[in-house]
Amino acid sequence: MKTWLLALQQQLSRQIREKKLPHALLISGVDGAGQQDIAQWLIKVLLCDSVKQDLNDNISQLSKNESSEAPLILQPCGFCKTCKLYAKDSYPDHLTVVSDKKTIGVELIRSLSHFFEKTAHIGLVKTALVNHADTMTISAANALLKTLEEPTSDSFIILTTHSSDLLLPTIISRCHEFEIRPPVGKALLAEYGQQGDDAFVNLSHLNELSDDSTAIAFVTFRDKVKDYLFAHQHRADxxxxxxxxxDGFRWLEKILVNLMRQQWGWPTAESTDEQVNVINKQQLWRVYNLVQVANGQLKTLVQINRQFLSEKLLADISVVLQSNAQTVEG
Ligand SMILES: [Zn+2]
Incomplete structure (x- = not known):
C-alpha cells in the first residue's frame, strides 16, 4: 500500500468500527493517487467474515480503549468464505460496474439499482464499485442519484474518479468525498530529507491541462528540458x-517536480523515463532549487531583466549538471 494512503485507511477503519462509514463514498484524487487500492481494500474489509466477527466480539472493548491506542487499520483475513469468493470474482453480494464503452450508460446503473434492491445472498453487507464515475452519462448519473438517496442499511456504493470536477454536483453532494493527496510540498521535501517552505506549485487546473495549443507547447518544452538535463541539448530553445x-519558469519548475517524483517512484501523469536516473537525486534537487529561486525572483522583483535571469539560470544549471558528470566519471 502506498504510504500516503495509510492515513485514509486509518480514518475509514475507525468509521467502520464506529459504524459511521458513509453509505456512498467518492474516492477522488489525481490519476494514479491510489483510488483503486483504497476501493479494493475497503470492499474486502467490508465483506470479510472475520472482520465482521472481530468487530462484533470486540465492539464494546474497542470503544473503551480507542482513544488511547494508535488507530488500527482493518485488514481482510483472506481465508474466509467471502474473502475467497471475492478473490475469485464470484462473490454474489458485490457488483463492479464495468463498461465496455468510453462512458457508463444508464443500463449499467439500472442494473446496479436492481442489485441493491435484492436481498443479500450470503452476508448482510452488499457493496458496489463504480470506477471512473466521471464517465457516467447524464441519464446514468441521474439514475444513480435515486439509489444514493435511498441507502439500505448495509449497502455501500464506492465511486472512484480522477476528475471529480467532471461529476454532477448533485452526485458529489450525495457522496462523502475522500480526496487522496499524494505528497507534495512539505511531505515531498521530507522524503528528500530537506527542510524548506512549501513552495511547490499547485499542479492542477493550469492552462496547459485545459488548452490544447498550450498543452502542445508545454509538452514540446518538457521534452526539450529533458534532453537538456540528460544530454545537454536545446539550450537556445x-x-x-x-x-x-x-509560463516558462513555472513550467520548468513543474517539470522538475515531476522528474523528482519519478525518481522516487511516485505516480505522475507521465510515464517514467528511464533517463531520469542519468541525473542523481541530489543533482536534480539542486537544479530544482535554482529554478525555484529564479521563479521567486521573477515574481517578487519588479524590475527584472528576464533575459539576464534566464541566462544566469541556465548557466547555474549547467554547472550542476557538469559536476554531476564529473561525479559519475570520478
Ligand atoms: Zn475474510
Whole structure:
C-alpha cells in the first residue's frame, strides 16, 4: 500500500468500527493517487467474515480503549468464505460496474439499482464499485442519484474518479468525498530529507491541462528540458521559452517536480523515463532549487531583466549538471 494512503485507511477503519462509514463514498484524487487500492481494500474489509466477527466480539472493548491506542487499520483475513469468493470474482453480494464503452450508460446503473434492491445472498453487507464515475452519462448519473438517496442499511456504493470536477454536483453532494493527496510540498521535501517552505506549485487546473495549443507547447518544452538535463541539448530553445513565454519558469519548475517524483517512484501523469536516473537525486534537487529561486525572483522583483535571469539560470544549471558528470566519471 502506498504510504500516503495509510492515513485514509486509518480514518475509514475507525468509521467502520464506529459504524459511521458513509453509505456512498467518492474516492477522488489525481490519476494514479491510489483510488483503486483504497476501493479494493475497503470492499474486502467490508465483506470479510472475520472482520465482521472481530468487530462484533470486540465492539464494546474497542470503544473503551480507542482513544488511547494508535488507530488500527482493518485488514481482510483472506481465508474466509467471502474473502475467497471475492478473490475469485464470484462473490454474489458485490457488483463492479464495468463498461465496455468510453462512458457508463444508464443500463449499467439500472442494473446496479436492481442489485441493491435484492436481498443479500450470503452476508448482510452488499457493496458496489463504480470506477471512473466521471464517465457516467447524464441519464446514468441521474439514475444513480435515486439509489444514493435511498441507502439500505448495509449497502455501500464506492465511486472512484480522477476528475471529480467532471461529476454532477448533485452526485458529489450525495457522496462523502475522500480526496487522496499524494505528497507534495512539505511531505515531498521530507522524503528528500530537506527542510524548506512549501513552495511547490499547485499542479492542477493550469492552462496547459485545459488548452490544447498550450498543452502542445508545454509538452514540446518538457521534452526539450529533458534532453537538456540528460544530454545537454536545446539550450537556445529553452532560453527562448524562458525569456518569451509567460509560463516558462513555472513550467520548468513543474517539470522538475515531476522528474523528482519519478525518481522516487511516485505516480505522475507521465510515464517514467528511464533517463531520469542519468541525473542523481541530489543533482536534480539542486537544479530544482535554482529554478525555484529564479521563479521567486521573477515574481517578487519588479524590475527584472528576464533575459539576464534566464541566462544566469541556465548557466547555474549547467554547472550542476557538469559536476554531476564529473561525479559519475570520478
Ligand atoms: Zn475474510
Amino acid at each position: 529553452i532560453l527562448a521559452i524562458l525569456v518569451e513565454h509567460h
